[in-house]
Amino acid sequence: MNVNPFYDFFQRNHALAKIEHAHYTKSPNLTLEDFDLSQIPDPLLNCHELHTLFLARNKIQQLPNNLHSLKNLHTLAIDYNNLDKFPSGLKELPHLKTLNISHNPIKDLTADIGGLKELESLWCNACALTSLPEEIGQLESLDTLGARNNLISELPDGICKLGKLRWLTLENNKLSLLPKSFHKLHLLIHLNLNKNHFNSIPLQVTKLRRLRYFLMKSNEMFSLNPYILFKMKHIHKINLMNNPIVASRDVVKKFSNIVMPGSEWEAPISTEDESNSDSSSEDWEESIDSSELDFASTDSETDEDEILNEYLPKLSKYLVTY
Known part of the structure; x- marks a missing residue:
């Protein structure tokens, strides 16, 4: 203070x-x-x-x-x-x-959020959310949803109504299942489920035909179903690192789009996903990592404002505290 x-x-x-x-x-x-x-x-x-x-x-x-x-x-x-x-x-x-x-x-987004019909991007990272409301499905224009670093243990069925959603991060929550109709998010390109409690790759994910980046690091997967992996060959990059998976060299070679324990045999692991991947960028192809919205101030400031902004930290050392 x-x-x-x-x-x-x-x-x-x-x-x-x-x-x-x-x-x-x-x-x-x-x-x-x-x-x-x-x-x-x-x-x-x-x-x-x-x-x-x-x-x-x-x-x-x-x-x-x-x-x-x-x-x-x-x-x-x-x-x-x-x-x-x-x-x-x-x-x-x-x-x-x-x-x-x-x-x-x-702790709660409440039903009021359903009235924001034109909302395209919603960022609610590192709040204290234990759930998302069913009314989130009323955000019919939503393109981007970031809700990482919360306490969410279950997703509402309403989230499956977000027909325009392309980018979703739920990293570092308490999820272990996805809603049965999750595959209806047919425009989804980027899905981040890092640091949750999944013990297998949800079958619904294999049906997301436009999905290109799927992050599922640091979950609780001990084994992989080859059928599931085959159904995900359309995804450019799948990161399964930091799971207790034992994968054979043959599996690693066969599914080159997957980064998983054992893939270090074939090539150095890229570090591009090592930070929490909350992107505010439209650069979907590169899947740029960023922890916050990258808002740039476009205020038309006066010269006086610019001078104050520049010298305020310097002036503060002359202020007397008591």
Whole structure:
């Protein structure tokens, strides 16, 4: 907790100055990351032209219910804050396309999420989720879903209704089964089930004919079914490393698209998947790894803002703490 009143005053007024500038210039973009904000400043709701709003790394505990004034907002990043429940006010943003609520202690997404009909990307990594709601199946435009580093032990049948979903990561949860209708995600290209509790490759995965990247490292698989492997020959890359699998040299040679224990006999193992693979990129072919959304600030900042951003860390050493 910062106890320096000058620093708090400086941060608060710098944030208000950026909001005023965005309002005056009718800017479509506003970035207020790492401003120690505990709530949304009221003047921000007057920025009716905003398309993108970045509020990461603050101390915000809840969003105002009158978000409807930001009717043009299509991208909202409020990751690394203190939200402990899914903001009900988001249902007032019917045109929202990208939402990042990762790294908040949110335990339940609730039924309200079903109202975001135009949502294309949802990131809820490292929250405290124990499940996903059945209503997630109402997100008929969803293309990308990232929910890694949670406590999810079962997926709802509703997730199988996401007919446009192409990229799904559920890494580091508590899953051991997939819904029976999971194969209906017929557009899925990238599926990450690393660090769960699967003891075999789900048969539903073999029916995903457009799947190209399948990650299933660090599960609990002791053996492999050759029939299942044969049905997955259309997948470019399958990573089964760090499972207690004993694979013969013949199996390794026969299924060259699979990286598994024993494949080190044939070639060095690529390290491209060694990090948690939460990608916000559209570069599906390369399956680029990234732990967070790569939002780039496009604010049209004044010279004063640029100077403040550059020298704020330097100025802070002159502030007196007591």
